[in-house]
Amino acid sequence: MxxxxxxxxxxxxxxxxxxxxxxxxxxxxxxxxxxxxxxxxxxxxxxxxxxxxxxxxxxxxxxxxxxxxxxxxxxxxxxxxxxxxxxxxxxxxxxxxxxxxxxxxxPNLIQVMMDPNNMASLVNRPAFGNFPSTDWPETVRNALISVAPPGMRYVQPMMCGACSNEHGYKAIFMAYQRNKRGGLPPTQEEMDSSVHNMLPGSPKLSLLSFTNAFHGRTTACLSNTHTKWFHKLDFPTFDWPCAPFPKLRYPLEEFQRENDAEEDRCLEQVQDLMEKAEKKGEPVAGIVVEPIQAEGGDNHASGRFFRELQKIAKKNGAALMIDEVQTGCGPTGKFWAHEHWDLPQPPDVVCFSKKMQTGGFYFTEEMKPTSADSYRIFNTWMGDPTKLLLLREVINVIKSQNxxxxxxxxxxxxxxxxxxxxxxxxxxxxxxxxxxxxxxxxxxxxxxxxxxxxxxxxxxxxxxxxxxxxxxxxxxxxxxxxxxxxxxxxxxxxxxxxx
Ligand SMILES: Cc1ncc(COP(=O)(O)O)c(C=O)c1O
Missing domain, CATH: 3.90.1150.10 (Aspartate Aminotransferase, domain 1)
Structure with missing residues (x-):
């Protein structure tokens, strides 16, 4: 057509x-x-x-x-x-x-807003973590799960992009500590010390990011944001490892040899930084990366780079989190940009917002909080039902109009x-x-x-x-x-x- x-x-x-x-x-x-x-x-x-x-x-x-x-x-x-x-x-x-x-x-979105069946969702904004509506599981399934990245079957709606990343980080830290405890519950000492930001409950862990990355403006996200000074000035942030993002030559296909060498240089740095962090006693629990660095200058890396990055993450016991806040929902020609890479396994966390109308993050089984983790990834609204109604129709139009x-x-x-x-x-x-x-x-x-x-x-x-x-x-x-x-x-x- x-x-x-x-x-x-x-x-x-x-x-x-x-x-x-x-x-x-x-x-x-x-x-x-x-x-x-x-x-x-x-x-x-x-x-x-x-x-x-x-x-x-x-x-x-x-x-x-x-x-x-x-x-x-x-x-x-x-x-x-x-x-x-x-x-x-x-x-x-x-x-x-x-x-x-x-x-x-x-017009399809206007129709959604004018549909009397949606009135209750428009006028009531529930605290979804506590009081989900009767149609919530079906709405989440029809909207968010219907476009879940391959191999990912869980999703947590959130507010904006930074809020989604911030909670994605927490899911990674929680999974890391859960593994470390070998399935045992946290000790009383861990619980008590966490309230005072002290060890062992508030552990020394880090997330590795890249030069020129942009992940948002909340405090942990800012620690991984490395674009412009005015985003960061005056704010205390975590001193987490930052690896060089490849500086490739374009068109990519004309400079493959040079670009491969540049990507290898950056991958070596990632491995090196992870070893250093481990020795320092602040192990890297996760690697956070944009599929195409957007705010930082539309910087690309190859599928091979990301596949190798996933290997390094796995080898070092770290999660791989893909920030698809700007690339998600179709602008690269696939619904998710990371689908261009042929990753052998799904990423551990994929964050979204912007075109998706609502923030949120997809995650794998290993990242799923247990029932004992209630209120640990939580806020009052946990998304917005009206945005999911819109998203459901956005997806419908994307599919029906190809x-x-x-x-x-x-x-x-x-x-x-x-x-x-x-x-x-x-x-x-x-x-x-x-x-x-x-x-x-x-x-x-x-x-x-x-x-x-x-x-x-x-x-x-x-x-x-x-x-x-x-x-x-x-x-x-x-x-x-x-x-x-x-x-x-x-x-x-x-x-x-x-x-
Ligand atoms: C890749 C990426 N991550 C996170 C964010 C932060 O999203 P928000 O502005 O909704 O907090 C942005 C915003 O531009 C972004 O491009």
Whole structure:
């Protein structure tokens, strides 16, 4: 169905011709993004006067407005297009830091919210750990378990990405100590000392992470976050081991020998750091890694790297936790990015949030808390039932509209277009890389990158920045070739105008 859809060069049709298409074929084209705008339409620079006035208004009630990009009219936003407070219509290829799976105001999701059968879930927000609703097991099964990573059959819903990682860490520490006790219950001394952050109940354990990793902003997650100083300054964190993440050369297939050597260097460091931690008396209970480092610069590593990493973790009695907060739910062309690696065994913990609508983590049998562990992985809400209702429909749309295939097709178009521009402007663009639509490209330096991102926004195209000098693309799963063609035309103009 999608191939037929893409054989129609929609982007070349005039509005009047497009409006004549009322056949099933056109409905196919439109069905991914119903009632979408035709193209970006700009009235003011962004942020415009109304956004600026709202910023002043927000400042007055003391929120931190330093990170506000612009104010949004969510009622008017549709599909791949976001509409700002000044009436500008922008093609959104960054989608709220990669967290919008089906675009704005998808009719199926509106339907879920309007369904009277869902009213009780909308108006009551239970403490799910204590008082789950009668339909909760079925909802968890239909939503989260239906897309569980291969080999994983347990899930714990949580709140945001950091909260999910933080609790994933705790599951790893608990399993590590459970193993160490050989199935015996904790001693009274362990229980009493833990309350005062003392040994033996509060053990010296660590989690190994990587340079340029980003795992969130809560304290333990921050200990494993190594991107920008402003995330970390003034906060006491754990001094846990941090191994170098491979710095690969792109395109990956052209530099396989050099890249293999670089990955081996990093893997040796992982092993070395784990031995050192063991000797120091702070053994590594788990290795935490993103499938593609996102915030840190869209840095890739090969499937071989991750398979070797899993071997090292197993050899040293540590768990492997994959942080799929940004890569999960389809943007790489598989539902989970780690499915690209052919791991011989499932990871021990896989965390998610963003496009999944709810935070949470999947885990294996060994990571499952026992019945004696009640309240040890817990918070008041433990997820949000309305988000699971939405997720159930998101999954339904992904499957019924074959959106993972759409991501592959759109991603090839994006990467092909960017690679072409890179070949034409080798002194301005480099390192085009990606999986599916999870794509990035580097500009010569950070200043130039920031200028291009800003100028693109004023022309009606939103992209993200990451790392030192990268532009990252995080479109919704419903972004199609014709959207990308529009972007590529504008991007070429931006690149041509650079000195
Ligand atoms: C890989 C990764 N992990 C964790 C987080 C933290 O998620 P949240 O901002 O929802 O706490 C992010 C956020 O960007 C992320 O990209």
């Amino acid at each position: 999608l191939r037929r859809l893409y054989s129609v060069p929609v982007q070349h049709l005039t509005k009047s011709v497009r409006s004549q298409f009322t056949s099933a074929q056109t409905i196919d084209v439109e069905s991914l993004v119903p009632n979408e705008y035709e193209a970006p339409c700009m009235k003011t620079p962004v942020p415009g006067p109304r956004s600026k006035a709202l910023c002043a208004d927000l400042d007055d009630v003391n929120a931190n407005i330093g990170h506000v990009h612009f104010f949004v009219n969510y009622e008017a936003s549709r599909g791949n297009y976001i509409v700002d407070a000044d009436g500008n219509v922008l093609l959104d290829l960054f989608t709220q830091i990669s967290s919008v799976p089906l675009g704005y105001n998808h 959106l993972l295939e759409n991501v592959v097709v759109a991603g090839e178009h994006l990467q092909g277009g960017l690679s072409g521009l890179q070949r034409a402007h080798p002194n301005k663009l480099e390192n085009c890389r990606g999986l599916g639509t999870f794509v990035a490209i580097d500009l010569r330096n950070g200043k130039m990158r920031d200028e291009v991102v800003k100028s693109l926004r004023n022309e009606g195209f939103i992209v993200g920045a990451c790392g030192e000098r990268s532009i990252r693309f995080r479109p919704a799963l419903v972004c199609q070739k014709h959207h990308i063609s529009m972007f590529l035309d504008q991007f070429e103009k931006e690149i041509l105008s650079l000195p």
